[in-house]
Amino acid sequence: EADIYQTPRYLVIGTGKKITLECSQTMGHDKMYWYQQDPGMELHLIHYSYGVNSTEKGDLSSESTVSRIRTEHFPLTLESARPSHTSQYLCASSIERPGETQYFGPGTRLLVL
Amino acid sequence: AQKITQTQPGMFVQEKEAVTLDCTYDTSDQSYGLFWYKQPSSGEMIFLIYQGSYDEQNATEGRYSLNFQKARKSANLVISASQLGDSAMYFCAMREGLHQAGTALIFGKGTTLSVSS
Numbered sequence: 001e002a003d004i005y006q007t008p009r010y011l012v013i014g015t016g017k018k019i020t021l022e023c024s025q026t027m028g029h030d031k032m033y034w035y036q037q038d039p040g041m042e043l044h045l046i047h048y049s050y051g052v053n054s055t056e057k058g059d060l061s062s063e064s065t066v067s068r069i070r071t072e073h074f075p076l077t078l079e080s081a082r083p084s085h086t087s088q089y090l091c092a093s094s095i096e097r098p099g100e101t102q103y104f105g106p107g108t109r110l111l112v113l
Numbered sequence: 114a115q116k117i118t119q120t121q122p123g124m125f126v127q128e129k130e131a132v133t134l135d136c137t138y139d140t141s142d143q144s145y146g147l148f149w150y151k152q153p154s155s156g157e158m159i160f161l162i163y164q165g166s167y168d169e170q171n172a173t174e175g176r177y178s179l180n181f182q183k184a185r186k187s188a189n190l191v192i193s194a195s196q197l198g199d200s201a202m203y204f205c206a207m208r209e210g211l212h213q214a215g216t217a218l219i220f221g222k223g224t225t226l227s228v229s230s
Contacts (some may be wrong), residue, residue, distance in 0.1 A: 042220040088156055099146030099165055099211055104158035
């Protein structure tokens, strides 16, 4: 299993602010992911990384950006938060076997006023 | 078309009873993986069980088993002897192209399970 940490767990912020959601894992996994989930809905992949200096956009278009300078750290940044960004953001990393199972962090619940 | 379909928005079961949560999937790949996750009200996603498309036996993990019917493209989760702590939302997910890089997990819309005493 992976130890995945996300901070903050909850964030209430005003429109126009820049925010960074932190995600770190201690298992040395190369592959990491960010998902967005609206309440009671399915998860959608917004970003992923297969290693240091590798980032790709996921299936769901997002105004956020990510970086991967260190293996263990995969932060997500919103340059200018808007109410439409209100959602839960879940970070995950995956092991190779079986099937690249993804293990998730506790999530960050973001509310933009 | 939906890749993962969970037709039960909500299920209700009594403690100690078994419950089956349905999941059907759609793929033309021969190599794929199927996953079930549990999401309590606290929000974290907890991995429960995995089934590979080439696995001949149904996966089991403690009280969880996956009823894999490849021809029907179904991957139902069976929880035996339900407990109050099983109350949560359950998501079925699939990863296609198991041996390729760059393939994402696709999630269903989830089923809310409520266990009563």
